[in-house]
Amino acid sequence: MKGSIDAMLREDLDAPAKQKHTIPRIMERLASEHDFELARSTTVWDYASKRRPQIRAEAPEGRRHLDGMVPQAKRPGEEAEVDFADFWLDLAGQRRKCVLFTLRLSYSGKAVHRVYATASQEAFLEGHVEAFTVLGGVPSVHVRYDNLKPAVKQVLFGRSRLESARWAPFKSWYQFSAFYCAPGEDGAHEKGGGSTRAGGSAANTWSRFLRSTRRRS
Numbered sequence: 001m002k003g004s005i006d007a008m009l010r011e012d013l014d015a016p017a018k019q020k021h022t023i024p025r026i027m028e029r030l031a032s033e034h035d036f037e038l039a040r041s042t043t044v045w046d047y048a049s050k051r052r053p054q055i056r057a058e059a060p061e062g063r064r065h066l067d068g069m070v071p072q073a074k075r076p077g078e079e080a081e082v083d084f085a086d087f088w089l090d091l092a093g094q095r096r097k098c099v100l101f102t103l104r105l106s107y108s109g110k111a112v113h114r115v116y117a118t119a120s121q122e123a124f125l126e127g128h129v130e131a132f133t134v135l136g137g138v139p140s141v142h143v144r145y146d147n148l149k150p151a152v153k154q155v156l157f158g159r160s161r162l163e164s165a166r167w168a169p170f171k172s173w174y175q176f177s178a179f180y181c182a183p184g185e186d187g188a189h190e191k192g193g194g195s196t197r198a199g200g201s202a203a204n205t206w207s208r209f210l211r212s213t214r215r216r217s
Contacts, residue, residue: 001036004029005047009055018183023048078141079106082128084119084148101127103143105135124150125170132174142177155183
């Protein structure tokens with residue numbers, strides 16, 4: 001069965017992160033495709049953990065995955081990042097869950113925050129209008145997004161997205177482009193800090209008016 005496991009691991013060289021073989025998936029395929037149900041999960045895990053790096057090293061040039069990082073160099077006014085975050089308020093003696101909209105300029109770090117009752121499309125669009133008004137313009141290159149529901153109806157292949165009906169004309173009206181981060185771990189570092197700072201700087205501002213605590217979803 002080692003050859004069959006190796007074949008699955010070689011398939012992972014070209015597979016998206018979310019489609020790579022997990023140990024349960026390997027065992028499931030061994031049972032369904034080879035009628036082999038005797039393997040223990042620890043044995044399969046030990047073998048796969050050893051073979052994955054070996055198979056990557058054996059792969060032809062161009063198919064190898066090299067771990068590393070590329071520094072993000074930004075220029076003034078070119079890029080921004082947008083995200084929603086959960087925001088909890090103690091208001092009139094009751095704790096209420098709201099959402100915090102943040103648009104942050106990638107170069108300067110200047111951000112505009114707005115609190116809404118829900119992460120609706122209306123809040124999403126209004127947050128952009130408020131931010132563009134405060135900042136006095138729109139980013140000249142693009143705005144980075146996770147695949148937020150108010151903007152993305154369906155994630156397609158690569159960077160392609162099926163956008164919501166109201167979002168596409170909104171971008172056209174304000175004349176800016178959207179950059180959609182890759183789903184999952186592949187896109188975890190593409191936003192450059194906007195999502196992780198969505199509530200931090202805002203909490204200092206809002207705490208002057210409301211007693212609040214923030215939780216991430």
